[in-house]
Amino acid sequence: MHGHGERLEIKEDLEQIILVGNPNVGKSVIFSLLTGKYATVSNYPGTTVEVAYGTTTIGDKEFLLIDTPGVNSLIPLSEDEKVTRDILLKETPRAVIQVADSKNLRRALLLSVQLAEMSLPLVFVLNMYDEAKSRGITIDHRRLEDVLGVSVIQTVATRKEGIDEVKSKALTARNSSLRVDYGPELEESIEKVSKLLPESRANRAIALMLLSGDTTLTHWLHSNLSHEAIEEIEELVRECQRKHRGSIYYFVNKRRLEFIKKILDDVFEYRGPQESTYLETVGKLSMDPVWGIPVLLVVLAFMYAFVGYFGAQILVDFIEGVIFGEYINPFFTDAFALIPVALIRELFVGDYGIITMALTYSIAIILPIVGTFFIAFGILEDSGYLPRLAIMVNKIFNRMGLNGRAVLPMVLGLGCDTMATLTTRILESRKERIIVTLLLALGVPCSAQLGVILGVLGGLSLAAAVLWAGIVVSVLFSVGYLASKVVPGKTSDFIFEIPPLRVPQVSNIAAKTVARVEWYLREAVPLFILGTLLLFTLDKLGALILLEDLASPVVTGLLGLPPQATEAFIVGFLRRDYGAAGLFTLAKAGMMDPVQVLVSLVTITLFVPCIANFLIIIKERGIKTAMAIVGFIFPFAFLVGGIVNFVLRSLEVTL
Numbered sequence: 001m002h003g004h005g006e007r008l009e010i011k012e013d014l015e016q017i018i019l020v021g022n023p024n025v026g027k028s029v030i031f032s033l034l035t036g037k038y039a040t041v042s043n044y045p046g047t048t049v050e051v052a053y054g055t056t057t058i059g060d061k062e063f064l065l066i067d068t069p070g071v072n073s074l075i076p077l078s079e080d081e082k083v084t085r086d087i088l089l090k091e092t093p094r095a096v097i098q099v100a101d102s103k104n105l106r107r108a109l110l111l112s113v114q115l116a117e118m119s120l121p122l123v124f125v126l127n128m129y130d131e132a133k134s135r136g137i138t139i140d141h142r143r144l145e146d147v148l149g150v151s152v153i154q155t156v157a158t159r160k161e162g163i164d165e166v167k168s169k170a171l172t173a174r175n176s177s178l179r180v181d182y183g184p185e186l187e188e189s190i191e192k193v194s195k196l197l198p199e200s201r202a203n204r205a206i207a208l209m210l211l212s213g214d215t216t217l218t219h220w221l222h223s224n225l226s227h228e229a230i231e232e233i234e235e236l237v238r239e240c241q242r243k244h245r246g247s248i249y250y251f252v253n254k255r256r257l258e259f260i261k262k263i264l265d266d267v268f269e270y271r272g273p274q275e276s277t278y279l280e281t282v283g284k285l286s287m288d289p290v291w292g293i294p295v296l297l298v299v300l301a302f303m304y305a306f307v308g309y310f311g312a313q314i315l316v317d318f319i320e321g322v323i324f325g326e327y328i329n330p331f332f333t334d335a336f337a338l339i340p341v342a343l344i345r346e347l348f349v350g351d352y353g354i355i356t357m358a359l360t361y362s363i364a365i366i367l368p369i370v371g372t373f374f375i376a377f378g379i380l381e382d383s384g385y386l387p388r389l390a391i392m393v394n395k396i397f398n399r400m401g402l403n404g405r406a407v408l409p410m411v412l413g414l415g416c417d418t419m420a421t422l423t424t425r426i427l428e429s430r431k432e433r434i435i436v437t438l439l440l441a442l443g444v445p446c447s448a449q450l451g452v453i454l455g456v457l458g459g460l461s462l463a464a465a466v467l468w469a470g471i472v473v474s475v476l477f478s479v480g481y482l483a484s485k486v487v488p489g490k491t492s493d494f495i496f497e498i499p500p501l502r503v504p505q506v507s508n509i510a511a512k513t514v515a516r517v518e519w520y521l522r523e524a525v526p527l528f529i530l531g532t533l534l535l536f537t538l539d540k541l542g543a544l545i546l547l548e549d550l551a552s553p554v555v556t557g558l559l560g561l562p563p564q565a566t567e568a569f570i571v572g573f574l575r576r577d578y579g580a581a582g583l584f585t586l587a588k589a590g591m592m593d594p595v596q597v598l599v600s601l602v603t604i605t606l607f608v609p610c611i612a613n614f615l616i617i618i619k620e621r622g623i624k625t626a627m628a629i630v631g632f633i634f635p636f637a638f639l640v641g642g643i644v645n646f647v648l649r650s651l652e653v654t655l
Helices: 027-035 079-090 102-117 129-134 141-148 163-170 184-196 203-211 215-224 227-244 248-267 278-287 292-336 342-349 354-383 385-392 394-398 404-412 417-426 430-443 447-457 462-486 506-540 543-558 565-572 576-588 594-605 611-621 623-650
Strands: 015-021 052-058 061-067 095-101 121-127 137-139 151-155 268-270
Touching (some): 015 102, 027 052, 027 061, 027 095, 027 163, 102 121, 102 203, 102 248, 121 129, 121 163, 129 137, 141 248, 184 227, 203 215, 215 227, 227 248, 248 268, 278 385, 292 342, 292 354, 342 506, 354 385, 354 506, 385 404, 404 417, 404 430, 417 611, 430 611, 430 623, 506 576, 543 565, 543 623, 594 623, 611 623
Parallel strands (some): 121 151
Antiparallel strands (some): 137 268
16 A cells, blocks of 8 residues: 555665564554554454555754564565575664564564674664553663663653654664674684684574574575585585584574573562553453453444445435536536437446436545445454454364464455455465465455445345345355365464554554555546446447346346346456446445345355455465465356355245
């Protein structure tokens, strides 16, 4: 959403300031405050997949600020960590601002040690110190400043506390005095390897990475060293491993943790939490297997009321009925009536007109629904509820050959399936990545589509909404379970950190909503116009009627829908929410009864992914896997829709 291609617009000669930190420490909030621009802000790990760039002014000088993906180690275990490590190796920053979660100082210091070994000018930011205080944690930040040898600043980024000091201290960043002694044998090996490396500030760190078995530096080695030097380093690594008779990586981490324990004993005090707050109580209940369900139902009821009723009924009725219906569409219809060429008139204000269909769908119908959904999703995101939902369903996910970590892309899929497919990189095994990619493409509706679906369901009974959700969730878990039996491979271990439940900040919600609406207008509206042009062309060529006739056995026979629903499925491949909007229009016009509406919504939810998601699946999983996924989903969606139609009609269910 933010950061894509932005560096091209920024002068390359600017001095750099790099933001680093563990996942979920508020780094992106600080980036946002320092640059005045939006970056993705979430309370669950693994969100910052892309690197974001921006400029910040300190005094009278402008700097390039780089927001790197969250990392736990500079010996990469994921693509995110490799990106951050490579940036730190390649760039020569004026300052590195390490953002730490005050509640988890041990984890932050483990990263600080590695940054110190890279001889980087450092500023250490103790973020969320208010939350640490409420949990009975006290950090002597002045003593920590002496130990680290760098400036230590306490901040509460969500309230903008301490941000000005972060900016000013960046100008006086200096190398940390931290130095771990790894013992005579390993120190000797470090020195020998360092001498073979090109002269650089990070030689000690690179030597430690190589001795620890970091294979991601292979390309860097071949780009910077001769074949003979590489062979000599490899022999030194083998010799070091023989001497230690075990994992050097494990030994290095053990020494670092012993070193950090001494620092914590000196600066960290835990008195126990204060009285449990209301938010802490709700936070615990939301993860409970039993009490978590009522909390989830309350959340869903809020989403249904805010998006399905307020967004899809009140706002849509006003914008579509009044603004477009009484002013915009009549104005352009009258204006284009003056144009003598009928084809041009119909192109803009006909049944498949750019104004009367594309803009009416995208702006009058979908935008108010999507806007309210973005607000609701932002509240859930900022509050810290989403990772609690992930914990609650972890055991169920285990039955699908997945662990709780796989819930993250699934939850992100409610925002955008395309971006969520990219975040499957955080999953450690190929099996997990394939299964989650399949489930995202199959039945996780993106924000735009889900918003429209909630809007349609808002006009039906609550039973219809529950039935739709139940069918989709059941299908997802059934397919996931079967896929876990078919796709070879193993499930990785599950380690998950839960942020505290917070009261969402209005400014954060507003910033994220504006940025997401801007993204929707920029990315989605052109595709709506393209889809309308496709329908217009098919209509003029007589192909639309032909397609409706060809699809009739499936759409009208199997699904029991009116022939006009075929159009929704045709354009649904361009944008699934466009397809859902077509169904929304049919439902509002009274062209479908409640059972038909439910059948159509189940089918469009399980329909093939949008074209953008399809292209990303090809990029991430390969053409064969992508074609196999789409080849399965397309007939499967209609099959499930047909079964739902048959069962509801047979039982004479009324909704």
